[in-house]
Amino acid sequence: MSNDANEPKADGGAASQPIGEELEELEEHPLEWDEPANNRKAPDERESVSKPSEKDDDRKLVTGEAKYTSDYDEQFPDLAHAEVVRSEIPHGRVVDVDTSEAEAMDGVHAVLTPWSDAVPDAKYTSAGQSYPEPSPWDMNVLNERVRYVGDPIAAVAAETAETAATAAETIEVEYEEDDYVLDPEEAFSEDAPQLFDKDDVENKIVGHDYARNRMSHIEGELGDVEAAMERDDVRVHETEWETVRQSHAQVEKHTSLAYTDEDNRHVVITSTQVPNHTRRQLAHLFDIPIRDIRVKKPRVGGGFGGKQAMVVEPIPLALSLAADRPVMYEASRAEEFSAMRSRHPMRVRARSAVTEDGTIEAIELYALSNTGAYGSHGMTVAGNVGSKPMPLYSKVPNVRFEADIVHTNTPQTGAMRGYGAPQGTLALEGHLDEVARDLDVDPVEFRRRHYMEVGDLDEIAGMMGGEGAKRRIRSCGLDECIERGKEAIGWDDVEQPDADHLHRGIGMALSAQGTGVAGDELGAAQIMMNEDGSFHLMVGGVDIGTGADTAFIQIAAEVLGVDEENIVVRSSDTDTTPFDYGAYASSTTYISGMAVKKAAEDAKERILHWGSKLLDEPAENLETRGGEVYSEETGESVSLEEVGFEAAYGDEEREHILGKGTHCTEESPPPFAAQFVDVTVDAETGEFDVNNMAVAVDCGVAINPGMAEGQIEGANHMSYEMAVNEGITFDDEGRAEVTDFDDYEFPTAAESPPIESILVETHEPTGPFGAKSVAEVPTNTVPPALSNAIREAVGVRIDEMPITAEKIRRAMDARDE
Secondary structure (H helix, E strand, O other): EEEEEEEOOOOOOOOOOOOHHHHHHHOOOOOOOOOOOOHHOHHHHHOOOOOOOOOOOHHHHHHOOOHHHHHHHOOOOOEEEEEEEEEOOOOOEEEEOOOOOHHHOOOOOEEEEEOOOOOOOOOOOOEEOOOOHHHOOOOOOOOEEEOOOOOEEEEEEOOHHHHHHHHHOEEEEEEEEEEOOOHHHHOOOOOOOOOOOOOEEEEEOOOEHHHHEEEEEEEEOOOOOHHHHOOOEEEEEEEEEEEOOOOOOOOOEEEEEEEOOOOOOOEEEOOOOHHHHHHHHHHHHOOOHHHHEEEEOOHHHHOOOOOOEOOOOOHHHHHHHOOOOOOOEOOHHHHHHHHHOOOOOOEEEEEEEEEOOEEEEEEEEEEEEEEEEOOOOHHHHHHHHHOOHHHHHOOOEEEEEEEEEEOOOOOOOOOOOOHHHHHHHHHHHHHHHHHHHHHHHOOOHHHHOOOOOOOEEEHHHHHHHHHHHEEOOOOOOHHHHHHHHOOOOOOOOOOOOOOOOOEEOOOOOOEEEEEEOOOOEEEEEEEEEOOOOOOEEEEEOOOOOOHHHHHHHHHHHHOOOOOOOHHHEEEEEEOOOEEEOOOOOOOOHHHHHHHHHHHHHHEEEEHHHHHHHHHOHHHHHHHEEEEEEEEEOOOEEHHHHHHHHHHHHHHOOOOOOEEEEEOOOOOOOOOOOEEEEEEEEEOOOOOEEEEEEOOOOEEEEOOHHHHHOOOOOHHHHHHHHHHOOOOOOOOOOOOEEEOOOOOOOOOOOOOOOEEEEEEEOOOOOOOHHHOOOOOOOHHHHHHHHHHHHHHHHHHHOOEEOOOOHHHHHHHHHHHHH
């Protein structure tokens, strides 16, 4: 290993700044962090943290006892089921909706159209983002003007799901059709069909130009990229890349149940990543006070960003209000592919200026992003194309990023795991590999000369997010990630197959991500002690299958010195649990987990107070461990049960021991990943086999190593899918050609290559017990690493996803002509 993971390198790389500027930056973004003494523990001192504890809900999941939204139907004997009528044309206006036959059917309780009283006419965004949302308000619950095949027009609530579906089929819609556009470059031209009139959108976003279907334009620059590109001593390299429209493919479909309770409050049980954002958005949309809306999240069967949006909740709520009974809407699998959300397909151009000795003087990325019919998450995802991968190369003095986010008459896109970073990482890491080959330098060492290290000030993140988005790098395990990844994949010992037509190559790619959104997150927790020494932990943080609840328990147990089984966690009910922004941006362990740590410390302070009364010793002499309060001086101890009973039933003084914690921060420390892919290519056919994949991840201290490895492997599988799967495609009339998992043809576990996940431990002083994020960074790296491996094996570059045998063979034929 060439560097200690938490020490800056001796050789600085790019030219240093004047001392005065360095001092000013260190004052604003200090390297040293005021870290609590209890936050840094050696591995042998940890009792719960970084131990492979069983996931809190594992047994419920495997026995079928875990309750998802659809399982709540049995609680409502008068439950109605919803069906949605969706547009059959890609663009036009609804002239008439004939609902007479549906309304006359037995068992039908409500039929809604865009003109129904129960349907709000307010504009909104479905994006589950903090207030005010950085996405335009351009949507309606039901639409008179439709902009893609699948836009919701009418909705039915009926006694059974079968009756609702039959009733929906009888509804006749008359359209006035408009011209449509499916390709983002065509949509951006001046004579393209226009999706939005200027008055159709509220909360317009910076750089919008709806006359050209542009939802937003963003750009940022450090230094002077054009001047660097024009220098005589550099070579300018340019590459272009294209990504697919990837589906989240969650096992649990979007499902939501709405009803009005006995207090005339509106309750929504829903499969969501963002309960509090959903409550706020429903209040806005239906003009209902926030206090009168309750959002409850049960178990969630996968989110991956697809449920970081209020996708379906308004429809069952509107139907419930109209039918005066509970209504549940469960999307079909076909709707998941054609009308929910997907990853933004993009075309990304990369340019760089590099000297003959391999010094990168400038990097530029330009992204054209297809946001589909509406702008949910459009600007922020596109911003991450630059702000996530480009900061990795902090030694590059001149950097520029620009993006146009364009509407087309295709289903709207949204948040998805990685959130723009996979598209940007493909372009940047593929581009740098091509530059290294052109210069005939080692691709690893070429990157190593320019990438982040401890002590660097990440100004590139601030380039897009403003001064407050700058971050000082206080933990970085890139060197160890690379060395362990190289060893795992056999980088230095590649044996070619015996057959002349088979060629083996190894490719690599690096990635950095974020941990939460700097300055734009909030998590809160409360912990209460029972008189028997057990605890109830209430958290707003959302577990969407990642194991967040388990991590919260481990963090609290580490602080309190108790067994994890003595902590019961309850999360994500806007009536009973503290406020939290939700599960997105890899923030849950870092933000919500730190709130849990603070709540446990708050409770511990009172526990030690009562322990000092029982032991007749100063609280500063006491500590908790093994379910006891003990004296570090005398060795005397009392159990937490004794403390609990004394606090609750004492003679002279009584107290319910409660701890509260709230956490927000300007920090967003990057996790790092080094990806390696070993591939064998058949030069005669272009077919290829991925022999092995290895990915080493620096996520700080892994709160639960088993869960962290699961996150890495799941993310890497999703990344592999992005590299080899065609994604969601459309015919010439804008209809999705994918309606179920068989059509989608994503690689199953049996069809996927082996994945070796490697945890590299560093210590991030701003995170709970040294943790930072892990769930997204391995999602970014397989497409560029596989493209680089194929380039190594047979000498051709595949820059358009997915990578297929046909594209490889075609590229080889073109090269040999």
